[in-house]
Amino acid sequence: MVRADRGAVLVLPADGLDGEHEPRRVVVDRDGLVAGDDGERVAPTVGDWLRLDETGALTSLAPRTTVLVRDTAGATSRVQALAANIDVVLVVEHLEPEPDLGRIERLLTLAWRSGATPVVVLTKADLVPDPEGMTAEVVAVALAVDVHTVGVPTGRGIDALRALLVPGATLVAVGPSGAGKSTLVNALAGREVMEIGERRADGRGRHTTTHRELVPLAGGAMLIDTPGIRGVGVVADVDALDTTFADVAALADACRFADCHHTGEPGCAIRAALDSGELAERRFDSWRRLAREAAYQARRHDARLRAEERDRWKKVTKEYQRGLRGPGRPRV
Ligand SMILES: Nc1nc2c(ncn2[C@@H]2O[C@H](COP(=O)(O)OP(=O)(O)OP(=O)(O)O)[C@@H](O)[C@H]2O)c(=O)[nH]1
Ligand SMILES: [Mg+2]
Ligand SMILES: [Zn+2]
Numbered sequence: 527m528v529r530a531d532r533g534a535v536l537v538l539p540a541d542g543l544d545g546e547h548e549p550r551r552v553v554v555d556r557d558g559l560v561a562g563d564d565g566e567r568v569a570p571t572v573g574d575w576l577r578l579d580e581t582g583a584l585t586s587l588a589p590r591t592t593v594l595v596r597d598t599a600g601a602t603s604r605v606q607a608l609a610a611n612i613d614v615v616l617v618v619e620h621l622e623p624e625p626d627l628g629r630i631e632r633l634l635t636l637a638w639r640s641g642a643t644p645v646v647v648l649t650k651a652d653l654v655p656d657p658e659g660m661t662a663e664v665v666a667v668a669l670a671v672d673v674h675t676v677g678v679p680t681g682r683g684i685d686a687l688r689a690l691l692v693p694g695a696t697l698v699a700v701g702p703s704g705a706g707k708s709t710l711v712n713a714l715a716g717r718e719v720m721e722i723g724e725r726r727a728d729g730r731g732r733h734t735t736t737h738r739e740l741v742p743l744a745g746g747a748m749l750i751d752t753p754g755i756r757g758v759g760v761v762a763d764v765d766a767l768d769t770t771f772a773d774v775a776a777l778a779d780a781c782r783f784a785d786c787h788h789t790g791e792p793g794c795a796i797r798a799a800l801d802s803g804e805l806a807e808r809r810f811d812s813w814r815r816l817a818r819e820a821a822y823q824a825r826r827h828d829a830r831l832r833a834e835e836r837d838r839w840k841k842v843t844k845e846y847q848r849g850l851r852g853p854g855r856p857r858v
Contacts, residue, residue, distance in 0.1 A: 543746065571607040695747045
């Protein structure tokens with residue numbers, strides 16, 4: 527699936543992913559859902575493989591290998607699938623204005639959870655005097671993640687990124703508005719596929735891209751562009767948090783008490799690291815905020831599951847009672 531299009535989806539055939547074919551519009555059921563192989567109906571997203579019957583009508587959704595999800599704001603704990611079947615998540619952040627390390631950590635957590643490999647791309651290197659120094663700061667918080675520094679006008683770093691575009695690979699670019707995601711997509715595609723924001727005096731673009739879209743590249747790779755995200759909710763996942771914050775997780779493991787709150791308990795390895803400067807307060811706060819958010823999200827998710835289960839049983843019980851009373855029930 528290439529993109530959503532009001533009650534329909536735009537799709538390309540598996541053998542038409544060369545950037546030469548026009549996507550076809552296929553109508554989706556009224557509820558916007560498609561049956562997966564497990565019988566559950568889900569909203570298709572960009573990167574999904576959809577099966578059509580011989581008339582070209584939508585029949586089902588193939589299982590996803592990876593999926594990038596975010597928590598949607600609001601009381602109901604719904605998650606939104608931003609992209610499916612991706613191999614690499616490009617966490618795109620600008621060097622001008624200064625990169626937001628907390629946002630990078632948040633997006634890395636999201637990326638790790640997806641099952642795809644995260645890669646950080648720092649843009650606008652041509653606009654700052656010391657891109658190397660700034661990159662080093664990001665490298666220090668992006669553990670075990672490749673960090674690329676690019677400047678599109680100068681072409682810096684583009685070839686290194688191009689190496690990720692192996693045939694059949696799907697990459698998704700996420701990051702704040704104005705970071706240069708669409709600019710990057712165009713640079714890698716070698717043509718103007720996506721519209722690019724005006725450059726304003728404050729260095730921020732307006733919200734230019736308004737939909738998610740998969741762009742097939744000539745070499746056989748696919749690149750998904752997404753609209754800039756303001757705040758993106760992380761979806762509860764302890765493993766993803768522990769991967770993004772492997773340094774903090776290792777320290778927490780070394781605390782004397784397993785349930786240490788790191789608020790002054792004796793033998794707290796995190797406190798010790800904060801005092802010695804080994805762990806930055808900023809990173810600790812960032813970790814704590816995401817951990818709290820993930821725990822909150824998990825509680826809301828559990829509450830929703832319980833509510834759904836209750837509803838299901840109510841329905842089953844009602845149907846059963848109706849069945850007992852109902853006329854003409856076949857006997858076996
Ligand atoms: N100097 C310089 N400008 C860049 C670079 N990358 C992007 N820009 C500029 O930054 C502005 C925003 O770029 P976009 O590609 O539209 O940003 P985006 O991330 O797609 O933004 P949204 O679609 O709103 O999410 C444009 O004016 C680009 O020309 C870069 O590497 N160097
Ligand atoms: Mg854009
Ligand atoms: Zn502790």
